[in-house]
Amino acid sequence: MMHTIDLKFLGIPNTIASFLIESSDGPFLIETGPYSTFPHLKRGLQKAGYTPEDIQHVFLTHIHLDHAGAAWAFAQNGAQVYMHPFGERHMENPEKLMSSARRIYQDKMDELWGAMHPINGEQITTVDDNATLEVGQHEIKAIYSPGHAVHHIAWLIDDTLFTGDVAGVKIADGMVVPPCPPPDINIEDWDASIARIRELAPRRLFLTHFGEVTDVSAHLHELEERLHQWAEWMRPKFESGDAMETITPAFEKMVRQQLADFGIDKQGIEKYEAANPPWMSVAGLLRYWKKKSA
Numbered sequence: 652m653m654h655t656i657d658l659k660f661l662g663i664p665n666t667i668a669s670f671l672i673e674s675s676d677g678p679f680l681i682e683t684g685p686y687s688t689f690p691h692l693k694r695g696l697q698k699a700g701y702t703p704e705d706i707q708h709v710f711l712t713h714i715h716l717d718h719a720g721a722a723w724a725f726a727q728n729g730a731q732v733y734m735h736p737f738g739e740r741h742m743e744n745p746e747k748l749m750s751s752a753r754r755i756y757q758d759k760m761d762e763l764w765g766a767m768h769p770i771n772g773e774q775i776t777t778v779d780d781n782a783t784l785e786v787g788q789h790e791i792k793a794i795y796s797p798g799h800a801v802h803h804i805a806w807l808i809d810d811t812l813f814t815g816d817v818a819g820v821k822i823a824d825g826m827v828v829p830p831c832p833p834p835d836i837n838i839e840d841w842d843a844s845i846a847r848i849r850e851l852a853p854r855r856l857f858l859t860h861f862g863e864v865t866d867v868s869a870h871l872h873e874l875e876e877r878l879h880q881w882a883e884w885m886r887p888k889f890e891s892g893d894a895m896e897t898i899t900p901a902f903e904k905m906v907r908q909q910l911a912d913f914g915i916d917k918q919g920i921e922k923y924e925a926a927n928p929p930w931m932s933v934a935g936l937l938r939y940w941k942k943k944s945a
Contacts, residue, residue: 653811655862656695658688660717661763665822665861666926667717670813671699674787679708681806681813682859685720686765692721704728708786712815713800714738715832716752716764718859726770733784735795736777737802742770778804794851798841799830805844810854817844819874820860820927826913827870828906828923829878830860831932836939838882845871860926882936889940895933903929 654671657664669692670681678701684692693703703725711719711734722732722742734742741748745767753760778784780795792807796817806813821827829841848856849871856864864870884905888898906929910920 654695654699655857656692657861658684658691658695660684660688661925663922663925666922668857668859668861669695670857671696671701672786672789672808673699674789676787677707678705679710679786679789680706680725681710681857682712682718682815683709683721683725684718685716685763686724686767687720687761687763689721689724689765706730709733710791710806710813711738712805712813712817712859713803714741714748715800715816716748716767718815720764720767723768723770726774727768729774731774731776732770733776733778733793735802735804739772739775739777742775743772744769794847796844796847797835798837798844800835801837801840802835803844805848807851807853811857812848812851812853812855813857813859814848815859817841818848818856818858818864818870819877820923821858821864821870822861822919822922822926825915825919825923826910827873827877828927829874829881829932830927831878831881831935831939833931833935833938836935838878838939841878842875845875861922881932882939885933885936886940889937889944895937898937899930899933902933906932 652673656669656671658667660667667684669684672679706725707730709722709725709730709732726732749767756763778793782793784791789808794805794807796803796805799816803815803817805817816830819827819829856867907920910923
């Protein structure tokens with residue numbers, strides 16, 4: 652059995668999920684969310700009949716704080732944490748990761764993300780592309796999927812793919828949007844990852860932001876189109892040397908209008924902006940075009 656646990660990030664439902672999967676060898680998690688939402692995660696585990704101490708395996712799609720920030724709390728209880736090799740050093744010593752985030756979020760760090768502590772290297776298992784791990788009766792296959800982040804893994808269990816951020820953000824019946832934070836956004840890599848998901852042909856996707864997608868083909872098509880539309884919107888702004896202070900409100904207005912045109916109300920837009928702040932995509936896409944022009 653699989654449970655989607657709503658972490659109620661910033662008190663807002665349906666923005667960040669953690670996935671609890673039961674097995675004959677005990678329950679395991681895909682994604683932990685940030686430590687700021689740990690009380691909601693704990694309540695979700697308890698509702699399913701478990702405690703944090705019962706979780707001995709944690710699978711991370713990548714090490715961004717909204718996905719992995721609470722992994723250390725499970726490691727302290729003895730859990731093994733599975734991730735891309737590029738993320739290992741940051742989880743063993745999160746000082747650089749947290750310092751970088753602090754420069755961006757400043758005095759909002761605690762409210763947004765909470766604490767993050769080192770994970771003992773012996774409790775980190777790095778996995779190769781296509782590696783298969785077993786927990787009880789489940790085989791969990793690692794699918795390298797860069798584009799959003801170079802260290803991104805989607806996890807395949809039977810015909811279900813847990814996609815982290817590589818399959819975008821979609822809340823309820825809303826619009827599909829691509830989260831494009833710095834520093835790793837790469838459109839070509841993301842296109843290749845989308846193509847790979849198509850080749851895998853999963854029956855359903857589970858998005859960390861947020862929940863189940865069953866029309867996989869339509870979802871991926873919409874993601875691909877919007878990813879390129881956003882990138883091309885940003886391109887002339889970069890080439891003209893426009894200031895980020897000018898670009899950001901224009902981009903935010905454009906995204907909000909797209910969401911509204913899709914039929915998403917004010918409360919729904921608030922959820923999207925909590926899950927995927929548009930200003931982060933400005934920074935990421937400008938950095939992408941800067942790398943392309945170098």
